[in-house]
Amino acid sequence: MTTNQLNDQETDPITGVRSYGIKVLLVDDQRIIAEAVRRDLAEADDIEFHYCSDPTKAIKQAAELKPTLILQDLVMPEIDGLMMLRFYRVAPETAKIPIIVLSTKEEPETKSEAFALGANDYLVKLPDKIELIARIRYHSQSYINQLQRDEAFRALQESQKQLAEANQALQKLSSLDGLTGIANRRRFDEFLEAEWRRGLRQAQPLSVIILDIDFFKLYNDHYGHQQGDDCLKQVAATLAGTATREGDLVARYGGEEFTVVLPETEAEGAWAVAEELRTGVQEQKIPHAQSKVSEYVSISVGTATLVPTQDSKPAEIVALADKALYLAKQEGRNRVMGHG
Template sequence: MQPNLFSDIKSINTFRISVLLIDDQPMIAEAVRRALEDEKDIEFHYCQDPSKAIKIANRIHPTIILQDLVMPEVNGLMMVRFFRVNKETNQIPIIILSTKEDPKVKSEAFSLGVNDYLVKLPDKIELIARLRYHSTAYLYHRQRDEAFAALEESQRKLHEANQALEKLSSLDGLTGIANRRQFDKVIANEWNRAIRNYSPISLLMLDIDFFKLYNDTYGHQKGDTCLKQVAEVLKANEKRPADLAARYGGEEFAFILPETDKHGALEKASSILNMLREANIPHKASTVHTILTASIGVATMNAERGTSPDNLILQADKALYIAKERGRNQLVVSGEE
């Protein structure tokens, strides 16, 4: 069953209207309470001390605030300012209760963010209608914001999942370095970049010497460990963000070196061979050494428009073949055979 991305968002019908009255006169509070007592979907809360109003509002999360305009110690309009700068209450609708109509005061109140203005005490039907209207509008607004937030969160999670999936699909399952699919993608991109930048691009092709004999001697589990160790050596040689070590297939690996000339490629190949020897992986079945060694073919080209990296791969592969033919455990640079 497909999960509902908005399952945590309540239906508008499940919300209860919650009224917070702030007024220093208990008589007004009692009158409002009586007016609302038959409304089963309306909760009534009363605060007589305006200094505690923000704290209470933060705790009960009302859907509407009824507030007296004239209170001891705290000016009603100043109270509105407090609500509007408070993160928890800045969107809650506020209805001002006043003893008289005053256009100037009403104008200032609305400019501060008041939603409605009533002369107290209003008719019961009118009071309830206004409470319902403003609360419902607020709840719809809040629900919309929650829906947008849920959508953004689901999109963020989907993006992260897609990135993780893309990363997994680009890595070799055994060694953890780039797989053949990623190699093909990256070398095509780097080839095109080399064309645009008129820069050289180099490629190393590496083959583990006598790997079949290694597997036959030590077993396939040890063989898998050996492949991982070689991959670690290659990974350690990725010194720049654009460098890419990849498993090309079986015991063959590739190393893409963008913006690298023949001299730089030769240095990198030498570094890999030296580090592999330093890893000191035993290989008693090898005919060239008592430890695991490898052969590397090196190729460098200047990419040209209308061409593909296929020739670069072919040249590196030919150099690798020659290195193996010459006895393995060495590197050969294409063009210097």
């Protein structure tokens, strides 16, 4: 039996909080009591009334209905009201729903036990209509407020999670080169600074590789900028697929220049990686008709290794690697030169 059918409103798109109507579930085996309560609540347009005469079905009905308050008769056949209180409070669906006990008993001991078992209020039936409605509204609104606070908190947590994910995605995008998809110059500078400080703390060597595509301007002039971009992408993919050790960074340094940072790597190890990069690009066999050193796209590579000290800066290792790259070009390109 229901009256004043009120549907919950939709979730607020801004706060993520729903609006709730007051729903009352009366559990009482006496239909005459149910009819009396129904009449009392009929004038309250904000209260939706439901009735259950079978206590064995009350938990299931409450779980489906999701009332904002349960009116529970104390004296019932099969399962008394005190036992029902125990059931309500252990069932997850009803554990927090406010309960008003309705009883003909006024003994303090009975009231005390009811409250000890989780009752929120106790009324001798049948109470005055005005008092009944007032107590229903009071307990229901307190429960609704708690539901809305919980929803607002969950919505805030979800919003914060989405914001963190968005910031993380934005941070990732801001650290990637738009053309090649590998790390950009900004990410290289940040990573080198961090690894320099770590190398300083741990007294570990740090290696940097700088490489340049040989005669790339001639490649662009001959094949066009679109194919030039494709060439950069393919070289970047080759570099990233070669320097795969966890903790290393491959980045586009600018134009046709790329760099690799190798933490905790000695000069010999850096030279070996650099040679792998050079041969890896060569083996891609990207045609380069205008190259003066190979029929395919090739790279010149410079390496540098330092153990960071208090008196040195990251720019020094970059300058040394750049100097080694210059020597590689001077020596004929398509080769590796190292410093350190």
